[in-house]
Structures are given as structure tokens and as C-alpha cells.
């Protein structure tokens with residue numbers, strides 16, 4: 001990293017930069033982009049193609065000559081930039097972006113890059129629905145955000161989830177039961193790992209209980225929690241994605257993982273805990289047993 005940027009960082013983040021650059025065998029660039037929408041964005045590419053753009057990566061793969069990866073953090077302004085809600089502590093947001101790069105190049109975790117053979121990004125009104133980008137972001141942030149505090153101890157862990165935006169009838173959220181389940185599950189993951197406020201955690205439990213999803217969702221995040229402590233972060237990520245397939249009722253071969261520039265489906269040899277039943281069946285069971293399917297769930301307080 002250029003001296004003028006690296007020298008602005010606290011010593012512990014300078015060491016993190018060194019760790020990533022050594023593992024990736026390349027320097028991290030800083031791109032100042034005052035017009036960007038996000039505050040900051042970590043970027044990694046192989047011959048100009050990001051792993052999240054699988055078709056481009058497949059084309060690059062054919063050449064068999066990737067060269068070194070390019071790593072950048074794109075920033076709108078200062079490296080110490082804060083936000084009022086999520087990142088009030090200086091450098092917490094920058095540490096977050098570095099940790100994305102650390103996961104890929106030091107821990108070597110694969111990136112979820114397609115679903116059912118097609119790249120799917122968040123677009124338009126379905127931004128909350130299921131996509132590989134949304135799955136990737138949900139899992140990575142569950143791992144990364146608590147780690148930010150190792151580097152910036154003043155950073156609170158309080159990403160409040162707006163459960164009031166989940167309607168009383170999740171089917172009304174979008175046309176798809178699958179998207180509705182994913183919205184509930186991704187909110188649950190966020191509440192469980194990224195918000196230490198006990199009151200908010202209780203609201204999350206109550207809401208998932210009301211939706212009939214609590215038991216499976218809890219088994220899922222307990223499993224993720226165990227995997228986060230695994231010394232083999234690459235295998236743990238594969239297991240996280242396999243577990244997600246189980247609770248969403250998705251076939252594993254539909255999901256592609258990018259290991260740097262190489263793409264493979266989720267490994268078939270992974271077993272998941274037996275209590276990770278598909279969430280859709282939890283809804284079906286509550287509908288049949290109690291006569292109170294998701295369509296008659298009353299709104300949360």
C-alpha cells in the first residue's frame with residue numbers, strides 16, 4: 001500500500017495490510033472515488049475479472065494464466081471515515097474492507113459466485129430476495145463484523161435488524177416463498193451475530209417463533225457459530241454454504257464457489273446436522289398442525 005495511505009493507519013491495521021499483501025503476493029491499492037455510492041468497497045480481480053462475475057472468470061480460466069490478483073479498496077474519502085449508524089468508530093469501516101481481502105487471500109475462503117449456473121446479483125425491488133451476492137454477503141459479514149473489534153475495539157457490534165419490515169405475511173413480501181424464507185433467515189443471521197443488544201435479540205427470537213421458523217433457524221446459526229471457530233476457514237465456508245442449502249431446500253450443485261479464479265460446485269462429501277431440515281417444511285408443518293399457516297400469522301409488536 002502506498003506510504004501516504006499506509007502511514008495513516010493505526011499500527012494494528014498496518015500489520016493487517018502486511019499480512020494480506022504477503023499472502024496475496026501483491027500490494028493493496030487505494031482508489032479514491034468521490035462519486036461512488038458506498039462509503040468503501042474492497043475489490044479483488046484476476047486479470048480484471050472479479051470472482052463474483054463467474055462467466056468472466058470462466059473465460060479467464062480457459063487461458064490458465066491468471067497472473068497475480070489485483071486488490072483494491074475503493075474509498076469515497078478518508079480511510080478513517082465513519083457512519084452514524086453502523087460504523088461510528090474511526091477506521092472500523094476500513095478494517096471491515098481489509099477483512100474481506102483477508103478472508104480471500106489469508107484464509108482462502110471461496111466466494112459464492114452463482115446459483116443454478118447463473119450469476120445473480122441484487123437488482124431493483126428484489127434486492128432483499130435470494131441471490132448469490134446476498135448469500136455471500138450474509139455469510140461473510142456474519143464472520144467479519146465481530147472480527148473488526150479485534151482491530152478497532154471501540155467499534156460496537158450493533159447492526160440493528162429492522163424486523164418491522166418483515167410483513168406479517170411473508171408471502172406478501174414477494175411472489176416467492178423461497179425469497180420470503182431467505183429474508184427471514186438472513187435477518188435472523190444478522191440479529192444473531194451482529195447485534196449484541198439483548199432486547200433486539202429477544203425481538204428476533206419472538207418474531208421467528210411467531211413465524212414458526214425458530215427451531216430450524218437456531219440450529220442453523222448454532223452450526224454456523226461452531227464453523228466460525230474452525231481452524232480450516234476454507235472447509236468451514238463450504239460447510240456453511242452446504243448448511244444453507246439444507247435449510248433453504250436448495251440442491252448443492254446449483255451453487256458455485258470461486259476459489260480465486262477457479263470455480264467448483266459445493267463439495268458433495270459434506271454432511272450437515274440432522275436438525276437442519278428445510279425451513280419450508282417447518283412452515284408446512286405449522287400450517288397443517290395448527291391451522292395457522294404463515295398467511296395467518298399476526299403482525300409483530
Ligand SMILES: [Zn+2]
Pocket residue numbers: 096097100141
Ligand atoms: Zn462488507
